[in-house]
Amino acid sequence: MLLAYGFLRRVFEIFERYKTPIDMITTSEVAVSLTIDFTDNLDKIVEELHDFGTVELDKDQSIVCVVGDFGPEKHGYASRVLDSLKHIPIRMISYGGSNYNISLLINTQDKTEALRSLHNRLF
Numbered sequence: 001m002l003l004a005y006g007f008l009r010r011v012f013e014i015f016e017r018y019k020t021p022i023d024m025i026t027t028s029e030v031a032v033s034l035t036i037d038f039t040d041n042l043d044k045i046v047e048e049l050h051d052f053g054t055v056e057l058d059k060d061q062s063i064v065c066v067v068g069d070f071g072p073e074k075h076g077y078a079s080r081v082l083d084s085l086k087h088i089p090i091r092m093i094s095y096g097g098s099n100y101n102i103s104l105l106i107n108t109q110d111k112t113e114a115l116r117s118l119h120n121r122l123f
Helices: 007-017 042-049 077-084 108-122
Strands: 024-027 032-035 061-067 090-095 101-107
Touching (some): 024 090, 061 108, 077 108
Antiparallel strands (some): 090 101
C-alpha cells in the first residue's frame, strides 16, 4: 500500500493471529508476496487480507534454495543461478537476506528440471 504507515505490521498480524509462519517474503511499496506451508487457516487469512486490496493465491509452488557464498564482494554467482533457470518460470526471488542463500519460488511441476539444471550449470 503506497505510503501506508504500518501496512506490513498489519499484514503480518493476520498471520500471527492464525499462528501461520511465513516461509519466504518479498515486498515493494505497493505489494507483498509471501509463501506459507501451513494452510489450515488459509481461507480465513485470505478473507482478512482482502481488507487491504487484491489477493492472488498460487498453489503447487516449491521453494528452491541455492546455498553458497554470495557476499557483496563476489561477482557472477547470482547470474549463474538465474541463467541456469532461464527456461523455467520463476514466480519469486529472495536474495540479500543472507550472504549464503538465494531462494526461488517455482511451479512444483518444474522442480526436478530446475534442480537438474542448477546441478549441471553450477557443479
